[in-house]
Amino acid sequence: MTAPVTPTLLYLDNVTVSFDGFRALNALSLAIDHAEMRAIIGPNGAGKTTMMDVITGKTQPNEGTALFEGTHDLTALDEAAIAELGIGRKFQTPTVFEMHTVEDNLLLALKNKRGPLATLLSRRANQERERIDALLERVRLTAQRHRRAGELSHGQKQWLEIGMLLAQEPKLLLIDEPAAGMTDQETADTADLLRDIAKSKAVIVVEHDMTFVRDLGVKVTCLHEGSVLAEGSLDAVSANERVVEVYLGR
Amino acid sequence: MRTHSLFDRQTNLVLSLLAAAAILVPAMNGLAPPGSALHLSDHLVPLLGKYVCFALLALSVDLIWGFCGILSLGHGAFFALGGYAMGMYLMRQIGPRGVYGDPILPDFMVFLNWKELPWFWYGFDWFPFAALMVLLVPGALALVFGWFAFRSRVTGVYFSIITQAMTFALMLAFFRNDMGLGGNNGLTDFKEILGFPVQAGSTRIALYVLSVLALAGGYLLCRWVAGSTFGKVLVAVRDAESRTRFLGYRVEHYKLAVFALSAMLAGIAGALYVPQVGIINPSEFAPANSIEVVIWVAVGGRGTLAGPIVGALLVNAGKTWFTAALPEFWLFALGSLFVFVTLFMPRGILGAARDLWERSSQKLRARRSPQPVTHAAE
Numbered sequence: 001m002t003a004p005v006t007p008t009l010l011y012l013d014n015v016t017v018s019f020d021g022f023r024a025l026n027a028l029s030l031a032i033d034h035a036e037m038r039a040i041i042g043p044n045g046a047g048k049t050t051m052m053d054v055i056t057g058k059t060q061p062n063e064g065t066a067l068f069e070g071t072h073d074l075t076a077l078d079e080a081a082i083a084e085l086g087i088g089r090k091f092q093t094p095t096v097f098e099m100h101t102v103e104d105n106l107l108l109a110l111k112n113k114r115g116p117l118a119t120l121l122s123r124r125a126n127q128e129r130e131r132i133d134a135l136l137e138r139v140r141l142t143a144q145r146h147r148r149a150g151e152l153s154h155g156q157k158q159w160l161e162i163g164m165l166l167a168q169e170p171k172l173l174l175i176d177e178p179a180a181g182m183t184d185q186e187t188a189d190t191a192d193l194l195r196d197i198a199k200s201k202a203v204i205v206v207e208h209d210m211t212f213v214r215d216l217g218v219k220v221t222c223l224h225e226g227s228v229l230a231e232g233s234l235d236a237v238s239a240n241e242r243v244v245e246v247y248l249g250r
Numbered sequence: 251m252r253t254h255s256l257f258d259r260q261t262n263l264v265l266s267l268l269a270a271a272a273i274l275v276p277a278m279n280g281l282a283p284p285g286s287a288l289h290l291s292d293h294l295v296p297l298l299g300k301y302v303c304f305a306l307l308a309l310s311v312d313l314i315w316g317f318c319g320i321l322s323l324g325h326g327a328f329f330a331l332g333g334y335a336m337g338m339y340l341m342r343q344i345g346p347r348g349v350y351g352d353p354i355l356p357d358f359m360v361f362l363n364w365k366e367l368p369w370f371w372y373g374f375d376w377f378p379f380a381a382l383m384v385l386l387v388p389g390a391l392a393l394v395f396g397w398f399a400f401r402s403r404v405t406g407v408y409f410s411i412i413t414q415a416m417t418f419a420l421m422l423a424f425f426r427n428d429m430g431l432g433g434n435n436g437l438t439d440f441k442e443i444l445g446f447p448v449q450a451g452s453t454r455i456a457l458y459v460l461s462v463l464a465l466a467g468g469y470l471l472c473r474w475v476a477g478s479t480f481g482k483v484l485v486a487v488r489d490a491e492s493r494t495r496f497l498g499y500r501v502e503h504y505k506l507a508v509f510a511l512s513a514m515l516a517g518i519a520g521a522l523y524v525p526q527v528g529i530i531n532p533s534e535f536a537p538a539n540s541i542e543v544v545i546w547v548a549v550g551g552r553g554t555l556a557g558p559i560v561g562a563l564l565v566n567a568g569k570t571w572f573t574a575a576l577p578e579f580w581l582f583a584l585g586s587l588f589v590f591v592t593l594f595m596p597r598g599i600l601g602a603a604r605d606l607w608e609r610s611s612q613k614l615r616a617r618r619s620p621q622p623v624t625h626a627a628e
Contacts (some may be wrong), residue, residue: 056496083498095493097486104482114498116507120480168497 003097008070009034009202010055010172015064017050017226023059024050026226032172037198039213040206042223043247048206049092051223052174056089057082068172080114088170092177092206094157098150102141102160105149106132109164131167138161139193155186162193172202179212191215210234210248222247264556265466271302272462276376276455283390292451296526299458301566303523306465308546308558310515315544316553317481318486321406324413325516326540327420328388330530332517334424335387337437337530338371339380340448345442357439358432368430377444384521385514391508391515400502401507405491414537421535423584443525451515454526461522465559468515472555475511484508545588551598560599 010032017025025047032038040048053059054066057079066074072085083089105126110128112118136142139159144152149160154231158178165173178194179187191212197203198218207213213220213234220237222230224247230240275298278290285371305489307329314320346353354367373379395416400421427433446453475481486494487501495501533539543562550561565587572580595602 011322035398058492078500080498080500084495089496091493095492099485099487099489100482107479108482108486108494109497114500116480116483116503119483120478122479124479159612164497228327 005206008032009036009068010204011065011067011070012051012054013065013067013076015051015061017047017054017056017059018063019175021201023226025054025064027064028223028227030228032204032223034171035198035200035202037194037203037216037218039216039218039220040204040223041208041210041220041237041247042229046223046232047226048223049176051207051224052176052204055082055174065125072216083168083170084114086169086171087174088165088168088172089174090161090178091156092180094154094161096149096152096160096164097159098148100149101146102136102144102149102152103146105160105164106135106167109167111161111169135163135167137172138166145244146180154181155183156184158182158186158190159193162190162197166197170201172176172204173197175203177207178205179207187212191199210238256470256474256477257386257473260556261470264469264559265382266460268466268469271298272459272466275458279451279455292454295451295458297570299454299461299526300523301563302458302461302465303519303526304543304546304566305559305562306461306468306519306522307516307543308550308562309465309468309472310512310519310557311543312547312552312558313475313515314508314512315547315559317476317488318505318557319504320509321544322413322512323410323507323537323540323544324417325512325543326537327413327417327535328392328513328516329520329523329539330417330420330424330532330534331388331391332384332520332533333524333530334431334437334520335368335374335380335383335517335522336524337440338374338383338431339377340443340525341437342375342438342441343443344369347441348439356437357610358427358435359430362427363375364430371432376472381521385515387519388513388520389510392510396506396509400505402503412538417535417540418537420530421537421594424532424535426487430532434532436529437524439531440525440528448525448528448561449585455463457522457526461526464518468518469555469559471515476555477492480504542584547585547598549591549598551600551602554598554600557598557600564599 007030010030012028012030015025015028016023025200028051030051040051040135042048050059053063057074057077060146061075067076068076068085068087077085097108100108107124107128107180110131112122136145139162141156141160144156149157152160157173162178175194178190182190187209194203194205194216207214219232220234221228222240224245225241229246230237230243237246275290275295278288279292282288282290307325311322311325314322334447341356344356352360355364359367374383399412404412423429424431425434428545431437440448442448443453446456476484483499483504485495487504491501546561546565547558548561549565550559550562551557565584569580570581570585591598597605
């Protein structure tokens with residue numbers, strides 16, 4: 001079999017996922033370029049989270065193609081292998097290792113050998129320290145370095161998780177509702193951070209907060225009932241009658 | 251970056267106490283004259299040795315339950331398998347001194363009219379082989395069992411239930427005479443270990459001291475594992491398994507590694523236990539035994555490594571006292587203890603002691619400085 005040549009980083013074609021007859025994804029097709037940021041919007045149950053599950057290997061699609069960098073078939077790989085390819089995922093509710101310090105959370109996420117023997121015998125190098133310092137600076141958690149992640153505020157946890165994603169040095173970041181539960185200032189800061197990340201990496205952001213999506217200023221894809229309803233600039237998408245009908249309302 | 255030294259305050263304390271236990275017990279038994287208040291009578295030495303083996307078993311359970319969140323209710327099986335491996339060695343050492351005087355076959359085989367030693371008994375007359383099997387048999391079972399369970403992502407209470415089924419199945423199997431391991435009588439009537447008479451006071455002292463050393467070694471090993479990046483991954487798996495997966499860790503490999511390591515520790519505990527109690531039989535596989543181990547860990551303090559040692563020693567000392575004084579009430583007492591600890595001391599004795607210590611030292615600090623202590627950002 002010859003892999004189709006695609007210039008895109010992530011290529012989903014005709015992906016269908018059914019759970020007991022319910023089609024969570026219905027012939028979904030989507031292409032994300034290198035260093036592109038894409039916002040995904042859509043009503044609850046539109047298939048946003050299922051799409052992330054397919055990309056990260058948590059869910060196997062019933063049919064369809066999911067290719068990364070044109071050659072890696074994501075449907076045949078497990079979560080760990082996909083993470084190693086360079087796809088990082090942030091969950092909707094911030095998920096960090098609450099009992100570990102902020103620093104250790106980042107340490108565990110750093111791009112390193114992931115095998116049991118490698119971690120058992122690993123010695124922390126100065127280089128790692130520098131990487132952690134830089135990450136802490138970037139997600140503004142330098143002062144919280146030695147605190148347990150469980151003691152952080154909601155917004156700080158969101159940022160720590162983004163920091164952990166960056167520590168993996170992924171090529172593609174999947175970010176599920178980063179602005180949920182954040183103050184206005186934090187939301188604006190998060191948009192800045194994501195725009196900055198998107199300069200060098202591809203980012204897919206799932207978000208309900210329209211102000212936030214507008215802030216990002218990127219191409220928007222609206223999902224509905226498991227497939228793409230509309231795609232384009234936010235203004236174009238929000239002007240789409242079907243989008244107004246099923247999602248934006250009025 | 252904060253580096254955790256292997257020899258922190260808790261480790262030093264545990265090792266000092268174990269060293270004291272290794273020195274004091276032989277001294278009190280051998281040097282103090284019988285009748286003096288300091289004298290430790292002969293029958294107490296193997297009893298203490300037994301407790302120490304249980305402490306090592308509890309430690310092995312804490313490594314997987316406390317750090318990786320895998321609640322094994324079948325660790326008694328690994329303990330018993332290690333015990334059987336040692337028992338087979340001890341049986342072969344009996345030689346012609348058995349009741350039937352057969353130079354090769356253990357008594358129970360002669361009794362069953364067997365003519366030849368079954369193949370799996372070969373090699374057990376050689377101590378290094380038996381010692382290797384003490385590690386390999388429990389380790390291999392844990393690898394096979396864990397591979398199926400963790401690969402299929404069996405977790406939580408479902409995993410606990412199948413570990414109960416595992417130890418129950420092994421108990422039934424070992425009860426059968428066809429297994430060639432002594433049926434319901436098990437293996438007993440041992441004479442010698444490495445040429446020393448098993449019953450002799452000096453051998454018992456040596457076995458006791460070896461058990462304490464094994465416990466100290468096991469503790470250090472667990473401490474080292476828990477303090478490594480590997481140990482941090484285990485805690486990560488315990489607290490947020492899918493997060494760990496999406497970070498690129500193969501969670502099942504980690505679970506398998508720590509499960510096998512823990513099973514081998516349990517096997518060592520069983521191997522040291524058998525010569526001290528003088529018998530190993532299928533009742534060691536009883537599902538209730540494995541549950542009892544979990545209670546020791548919970549009472550002492552899960553995830554602390556030192557706590558399970560304390561828990562195992564205290565609960566077993568209590569059991570010895572209770573089963574002599576009020577035998578009918580022991581299980582009620584054990585059950586109530588578990589309920590009490592779960593409700594009022596969720597972090598066990600050690601956790602409660604730490605809280606108390608922190609609170610009192612905070613109070614002390616507050617009294618010394620009239621200004622309120624502010625918890626500014628570090």
